[in-house]
Amino acid sequence: MEHDLLALSSSWNLSQSAHVRLISLEEALERGSLKKGISRRDFLALILHDIQHQRLLPLLAMLPRRWRQEPASLPEQLRGLGLLLGEGLISPLLLAAFADDLQHLLPPSKSPSRSALDRWCQRSCNDPGRSPWSLPDGLDTWKSQAAAFLQSQTKPSQAKPRLGLAAVTSLGGEIAWCNQGLSYLQSIEARHRNQQMAQVFNVLGSNVLGSHLPDQQGGNVEIYQFEGQSCGKDLIHCLQAKGWTCQARVRTSVASFGLGASAPSADDKHWDQIPLAVPYRTGLQEIDQTEIHALLPHACLEMELQPPEGEAVLLQYYQGTEGLNGWAAMNDLDRPWQNGRSNGTVRYGPTVFRDQQLSDAIDLCELMGAIHNSEASMENLHLGGYGAIGFCIDSTALLEQALTGRTNLFPLTLGGLWRERLRAQLHHLLEQNMQPNDDAVDRYKRALEEMPQDVYHNSETRKDAKRRLLASQPTQSPFLLIQHLNLKGRQPNCVQVHDKLQQQPYGETPH
Structure with a gap:
């Protein structure tokens, strides 16, 4: 049954995450008076009040199916898709289909935000509620700006707003659409x-465009330098030195698409x-002959830069809903059921990119940023082209395919x-005298041709698709569906994975 697909293992709370108690979304929705008569329309109206439409889908x-939307609750352009969901x-x-048609379903924005190219090339950083910080030009400025930012945090951090149903206490049910009570994995300064x-x-990558960098003032843009x-690859070499x-x-x-959820415990003493x-x-x-179900993965290239002293710099490259293709900070809350880098809830590919391979990866990230952000900007694509020119998993798979000649990710939907x-x-930018690394161009072209697509499979592609499916799921998870998949991956007669894969376990299942 579909409502069981997000069921949780009762043993997880005891063995994996003793300091954080987990409950299922189904259980949270059933608490209090929600089960006594709130309609789906009222329920969704409360969510719509606090959550942007782009995060609603x-x-x-x-x-769970019976808590989902009524079509009339969605913007007109998305009612059909909402009905499908x-x-x-x-x-x-x-x-x-969603990726291809999203650009036509959504109406043109009345107040268009910055283009993907503008975001990629932006020479400042924005902190919520504060003036933009100019990008530093070296490590000393970088450190001093972080220290100054820490000192500016004179007021105690405010609790996150309790969104959605949390305000409807008269109904006796509360859900906060954020993770109340959790701390971040890194300090404020490190984040x-x-x-x-x-x-x-990102801005170092934008230097590949040279004189074609966007400049709102109409003047020439100087090449940005750091240290x-x-x-990017020269900066990596500099840091290594x-x-x-x-x-x-x-x-x-x-x-989880940036969404979190929590609910007060029965005794109101914790979340x-x-x-x-x-x-x-x-x-x-x-x-x-039953169809395999899985959980949609988030994928990225995680880069870890560890200085001789202090906390590591953690970055991720992907095509994101933030409106660009590029690097973003990996500033995660400590969600041990989702982002434990050593407990199996994060799955890493078989290759650790160092030295020349890391240089190749940086070159490709810069080339892809130039191509994807230029395409999104020139065609005025919604969300910086998110979906149309790849979801996070497509951009990561394209990079992995270019670097290693194969990818371990599923599902891939980047259309022909x-x-x-x-x-x-790419050819347009080359004609405009963009001067990327030639090897990166060749790798990118081959990857566009050879990267799989998971919309349709035949007898020749199905085995590899199942291999990639299992390789994209965590080895440890509180979700029983993941545990089921891992068990199937270890049983030769249950899932038709090719012979070598059948003999290689994908990780132990929590007891």
């Missing part, structure tokens, strides 16, 4: 450094955390039409 996919699960085919360094790498370096350890890995985890995930139909069959447009954008 992932949430609708997470809700309300009646069933998403699939790679539906994701691909500020992460944010600054992510944009440093005297004008491209100063004793830093630098590496990157392809990473997947259960996607119970609600793991969120998007279950989907994979389009692949088990041997008993958009691949052609990205290829055409």
